[in-house]
Amino acid sequence: TRTSRPQRILKAVQRKATVGDPQSVITAIDHFCRHREWAMNVGDEKGSILDSVVNEVSPVTVLELGTYCGYSTVRIARLLPPGACVITLEFNPDYAAIARQVIKWSGLEDKVQLVEGASGDWIPWMKEHFGVQAFDLVFLDHWKERYLPDTKLLEECGLIQKGTVLLADNVICPGTPDYLEYVRNSPHYNSQYYRSHLEYTKAEDGLEKSVFLGY
Numbered sequence: 322t323r324t325s326r327p328q329r330i331l332k333a334v335q336r337k338a339t340v341g342d343p344q345s346v347i348t349a350i351d352h353f354c355r356h357r358e359w360a361m362n363v364g365d366e367k368g369s370i371l372d373s374v375v376n377e378v379s380p381v382t383v384l385e386l387g388t389y390c391g392y393s394t395v396r397i398a399r400l401l402p403p404g405a406c407v408i409t410l411e412f413n414p415d416y417a418a419i420a421r422q423v424i425k426w427s428g429l430e431d432k433v434q435l436v437e438g439a440s441g442d443w444i445p446w447m448k449e450h451f452g453v454q455a456f457d458l459v460f461l462d463h464w465k466e467r468y469l470p471d472t473k474l475l476e477e478c479g480l481i482q483k484g485t486v487l488l489a490d491n492v493i494c495p496g497t498p499d500y501l502e503y504v505r506n507s508p509h510y511n512s513q514y515y516r517s518h519l520e521y522t523k524a525e526d527g528l529e530k531s532v533f534l535g536y
């Protein structure tokens with residue numbers, strides 16, 4: 322097909338959503354992905370759990386690993402107070418280009434820093450380049466085999482401190498067994514599973530919330 326799926330998602334946003342209205346952007350993407358074409362956004366059901374965790378943590382600095390089309394970026398950014406921001410890492414330039422336009426359409430560009438690059442390359446530079454001390458919330462939604470190595474890298478770089486919350490998507494489907502085993506068995510994390518469904522389907526999936534307890 323001529324256009325890519327992310328391009329068709331952006332078109333659905335531009336046709337159905339109101340500029341400056343993040344909720345209409347979220348609704349437009351969910352409607353398109355439920356009724357036209359499935360896509361790997363966190364979706365409305367798991368998205369509501371994401372919302373409740375963001376509201377509970379009321380983070381000042383958020384790290385999102387895996388932007389894709391910016392759906393969860395918009396979900397997170399719309400709940401942030403002035404002065405708070407989400408840094409989101411996307412290595413795929415085509416996804417990044419679409420996400421920038423989705424985020425702009427929602428009017429949240431001032432709360433979002435989209436960085437084009439791979440998590441493993443950028444995490445060591447977060448302190449120096451963005452002046453981040455530590456993240457209050459990390460949303461993991463990139464390659465599932467990168468969840469564990471990137472969590473360890475965040476720890477090594479001192480970007481996770483007492484109280485930092487890790488929220489991981491897809492811990493059942495596609496699944497992140499090594500990550501789950503680590504956060505559930507580590508004495509340094511208090512972990513909790515939020516049972517839900519794979520976006521726009523009846524298949525089981527869920528989010529794992531892990532609070533760092535300090536060393």
Ligand SMILES: Cn1ncc2cc([C@H](O)c3cccc(CNC(=O)c4cc(-c5ccc(F)cc5)cc(O)c4O)c3)ccc21
Binds near residue numbers: 412490
């Ligand atoms: C290193 N680095 N740093 C930044 C960064 C960013 C990316 C990209 O954003 C990217 C590209 C491709 C895949 C992903 C991971 N997402 C998934 O694979 C996924 C799958 C499914 C699913 C479930 C059932 C199916 F049947 C098919 C797909 C449901 C979901 O919610 C997903 O998140 C993320 C990649 C590596 C990156």
Ligand SMILES: [Mg+2]
Binds near residue numbers: 361363462490491
């Ligand atoms: Mg996901």
